[in-house]
Amino acid sequence: MKDAVPALEIAGLRKSFGRGKTSREVLGGVSLTVNEGEFVSLIGPSGSGKTTLFRLIGGLERPDAGDIRIGGRPANGRRGLIAYMPQQASLMPWRTVAANVELALEIAGVPRREARTQSREWLARIGLGDYAETYPHLLSGGMQQRVSFLRALLAPQPLMCLDEPFGALDALTRLKMQRWLLSIWEQNRRAVLFVTHSIEEALLLSDRVLVLSPSPAAVIYERKVPFPRPRDEALWTSPEFNAIKQDIYERLQAYGEVGEGAR
Amino acid sequence: MGNKGTLRVIWPPAALSLLGLAAWQLVSDLGLIEPWLLPSPLAIAREALAIAPRLLEHAAATAQLTLIGFAAGTAAGLALAALLHLLPGVKAALYPLLVLSQNIPIIVIGPLFLIWFGFTLLPKVLLVALVCFFPVCVAMLTGLAQSDPHLAEYMRMIGANKREMLWKLELPNAMPYLFSGLKIAATYSVMSGVIAEWIGAEKGLGYFMLLSSKGFQPARVFAAVALVVAMSLALFAAAAAAERLFIRWRPAGGDEGGRPK
Ligand SMILES: Nc1ncnc2c1ncn2[C@@H]1O[C@H](COP(=O)(O)OP(=O)(O)OP(=O)(O)O)[C@@H](O)[C@H]1O
Ligand SMILES: [Mg+2]
Numbered sequence: 001m002k003d004a005v006p007a008l009e010i011a012g013l014r015k016s017f018g019r020g021k022t023s024r025e026v027l028g029g030v031s032l033t034v035n036e037g038e039f040v041s042l043i044g045p046s047g048s049g050k051t052t053l054f055r056l057i058g059g060l061e062r063p064d065a066g067d068i069r070i071g072g073r074p075a076n077g078r079r080g081l082i083a084y085m086p087q088q089a090s091l092m093p094w095r096t097v098a099a100n101v102e103l104a105l106e107i108a109g110v111p112r113r114e115a116r117t118q119s120r121e122w123l124a125r126i127g128l129g130d131y132a133e134t135y136p137h138l139l140s141g142g143m144q145q146r147v148s149f150l151r152a153l154l155a156p157q158p159l160m161c162l163d164e165p166f167g168a169l170d171a172l173t174r175l176k177m178q179r180w181l182l183s184i185w186e187q188n189r190r191a192v193l194f195v196t197h198s199i200e201e202a203l204l205l206s207d208r209v210l211v212l213s214p215s216p217a218a219v220i221y222e223r224k225v226p227f228p229r230p231r232d233e234a235l236w237t238s239p240e241f242n243a244i245k246q247d248i249y250e251r252l253q254a255y256g257e258v259g260e261g262a263r
Numbered sequence: 264m265g266n267k268g269t270l271r272v273i274w275p276p277a278a279l280s281l282l283g284l285a286a287w288q289l290v291s292d293l294g295l296i297e298p299w300l301l302p303s304p305l306a307i308a309r310e311a312l313a314i315a316p317r318l319l320e321h322a323a324a325t326a327q328l329t330l331i332g333f334a335a336g337t338a339a340g341l342a343l344a345a346l347l348h349l350l351p352g353v354k355a356a357l358y359p360l361l362v363l364s365q366n367i368p369i370i371v372i373g374p375l376f377l378i379w380f381g382f383t384l385l386p387k388v389l390l391v392a393l394v395c396f397f398p399v400c401v402a403m404l405t406g407l408a409q410s411d412p413h414l415a416e417y418m419r420m421i422g423a424n425k426r427e428m429l430w431k432l433e434l435p436n437a438m439p440y441l442f443s444g445l446k447i448a449a450t451y452s453v454m455s456g457v458i459a460e461w462i463g464a465e466k467g468l469g470y471f472m473l474l475s476s477k478g479f480q481p482a483r484v485f486a487a488v489a490l491v492v493a494m495s496l497a498l499f500a501a502a503a504a505a506e507r508l509f510i511r512w513r514p515a516g517g518d519e520g521g522r523p524k
Binding site for chain 2 (some may be wrong): 048054055056059060064080081082083084086088090092093094095103106107108135137155161
């Protein structure tokens with residue numbers, strides 16, 4: 001069910017910080033597309049400008065040059081058009097777990113009652129029903145990230161932007177979270193732009209992987225991930241998986257830097 | 264923190280106080296101190312009972328003054344905090360002056376208020392309000408400005424506007440700060456009420472203390488002091504109870520209950 005209009009279209013995006021001599025170009029002409037229902041991962045070295053790119057997509061900063069279109073509409077400097085999951089769970093300590101999930105719905109203008117029924121239903125579905133009325137500090141790091149993901153998933157905006165959501169988790173929890181996210185996403189196919197440092201994570205989850213150069217960042221490589229869905233970790237032992245992994249690893253290395261999780 | 268927790272916090276200082284009172288009584292009974300210099304606790308209690316109706320009348324006057332002043336000061340503090348938070352330019356100009364103003368002793372301001380507003384309740388209420396105003400205002404301003412940057416970034420990313428930032432992030436974040444401000448204000452308010460009554464009043468515990476010490480009746484002074492302490496504690500306890508009622512989300516006792524991040 002591919003739409004003619006991509007969920008996200010970015011063309012020639014440039015952004016510098018500072019002025020005069022101290023000016024530094026962080027984004028040096030980034031172009032990319034995320035189609036409706038497509039899961040796209042963005043891999044890039046630390047400090048290459050991935051979070052900056054998200055802040056531009058989110059409308060918190062304006063690009064110096066280039067265009068962002070979300071669902072076909074110009075979105076430079078416009079906020080509230082994306083569902084977002086940050087690197088830290090960023091749950092409000094004074095809201096219950098359910099109320100935290102409802103926050104994104106409230107801000108997006110979904111009626112309270114509808115937000116309530118949705119959050120209850122989904123918390124139960126992801127096995128956190130018993131925690132709906134507790135406060136976030138009682139949850140483990142992995143549970144908090146699940147709540148944070150659910151909050152982004154239920155937000156009505158079609159495009160989801162996830163900024164390295166599992167970066168702070170330990171390896172085992174991270175593995176569980178990847179499997180979990182995969183199963184939920186495969187039922188629910190939304191357009192996703194996903195930032196990660198781990199090539200394996202990107203390959204397991206995505207339809208397409210984009211490699212970003214160190215700043216000034218540009219997309220230097222793009223690779224379709226051909227494995228059929230539903231997927232599972234059995235993939236990791238397949239020769240094709242490892243061939244693609246090696247390929248992407250070499251592209252990253254060509255610039256002399258590799259993210260931590262990449263190996 | 265339930266009743267058990269409260270009890271655990273209260274009993275050590277309570278036990279120490281009782282011990283101190285017992286020692287004081289013993290020293291007095293042994294005749295080591297002249298009773299007209301320092302009456303024994305039991306003598307003070309006897310005197311307090313003997314003049315209970317008068318004492319309570321004065322206490323009621325002080326309580327009224329303190330509560331009105333506390334409420335007015337809190338309201339003014341909240342209003343100014345809200346204003347300064349919404350107008351950062353004004354905050355930058357006014358905030359340092361506000362801090363500076365705290366160096367003016369209220370002992371000096373009190374008589375001035377009397378000159379300006381006459382021998383009514385108003386100057387005294389103003390004095391108490393002035394004392395309560397500052398901790399509430401500063402605590403609230405701090406709380407409003409100290410939102411978690413990650414939360415603020417998240418809110419902006421999902422498109423929250425200024426109003427939503429205020430109501431859904433900054434205000435809830437400021438609540439614990441506000442209550443610490445309220446507890447400080449509650450502690451100071453009774454004291455400042457007494458000082459206001461010293462400066463000029465014809466009723467209230469402050470007035471009664473002044474009268475009793477001029478009349479060489481230390482037992483009465485101490486009885487009034489005990490009442491002042493009791494009222495301070497009661498107001499503080501009320502603020503603490505309100506805090507517990509409003510803020511249910513905090514992990515109990517800071518380190519227990521919550522998981523490490
Ligand atoms: N507001 C800003 N002012 C000045 N410099 C900035 C600003 N925002 C980002 N930068 C710079 O832009 C560069 C890219 O930062 P960014 O956070 O986007 O990288 P990243 O790819 O997300 O890194 P990581 O993988 O470590 O999260 C950094 O060098 C940072 O110092
Ligand atoms: Mg980043």
